[in-house]
Amino acid sequence: MTATDDARRYRIMKAAVVTFARYGYRRTSMEAIAQTADMSRPALYQHFSNKEAVFREATRWALDRSAGNAETAAAAAQTPEARIEAILGVVLALHTPGLESNHFYELIDEVQLRAGDLWSQYEKRIVDAIRDLLVDSVERFDIARSGMDAEDIATVLFFGTKGISLDSHATEHRRRHVRVFVTAVLRGLAAS
Template sequence: MTRKKPAEDRRVEILTAAMTVFGRYGYRRTSMEMIAKAAGISRPALYQHFSGREDVFRAMGTHMLDEVLRSAREAAAAEGSLADQLYAALAIKLRTVLGSVGAGHRAELLTEAGVIAPDLMLSFKNRFAALVADLLAAATGGPDQLAPGMTAYECADLLLDAVVGISQADGTPDQLHRRLRQLVELTVRGLGTPEPVPAGTP
């Protein structure tokens, strides 16, 4: 006897299938029938999980952005200097914007989300900025002001805007990642944060 999958597992499978369909055809050309077919279920079964195309898209966007943030948090938590941690976290966002993360449809889907669900994109940016701000504040002893007139959050917000700018510049992915590393190094140097001293150093 085949065991029925938990509803949450089934939803994730549907959202994974929907990501491919939306990425290939865009939001306007995608139908519930197409999503159901890609997920290997009937259209009525799809409606048991989602009320319509926008509901699927928003759920998919939330799931995708949460995964990007989870990856960024893991990258930021790795051992290393502030520059290493900042670069690792911001590189996740850059790869996402460039469309080289996961199945390859994320850049297009992020663009769609900015039009259809701007509230999701704003929430994503705010949460990502909070992650970067926590890194900056922890490395500088937790001050609210990193520089005259600039808080850790404002600095983080500026860095995220800069990542978008870098992603739109001419160059190969390797060149753009090198620019991001240079931006991070300049930021850390400007903050005057010391590099960690290796264990055992007198």
């Protein structure tokens, strides 16, 4: 891909995400995506055969960006606990309805229906990153003594964070609950 192709793809993906968030899946048209991307509808059809193809690729793009943000946030943190919390903070943000979308829950349903495989890949990537942090931190966490394996613990941390995201309180309140949750789980794994 050339730099022009990359820029065009970025523009289309960003426009698709914004348009789906604004109108939901059902009310979004190829025309609306093209207008938001500042291109013609025929030009958009040169890249995608239909709305579902755009939606799947926009889902892949958004999830790849979220996973990349989680990995970047983890790399910047100083301790294994802070790295895990950083990853889960990005997960929490992905599961928190934004002000720009009145169609957040509809879009979650559409992702499950039309791109469930991409969602599963995202979940696996995040769980694997948490698992790897746990395994690489044997000096801090005694996973063997816990009687559990790192995959199960990572899965519980991931899905626990998704559950916390359903809390109707403000974002900072949910972030604090994730911090408490991570601390409680990791204290139970602390090496003696």
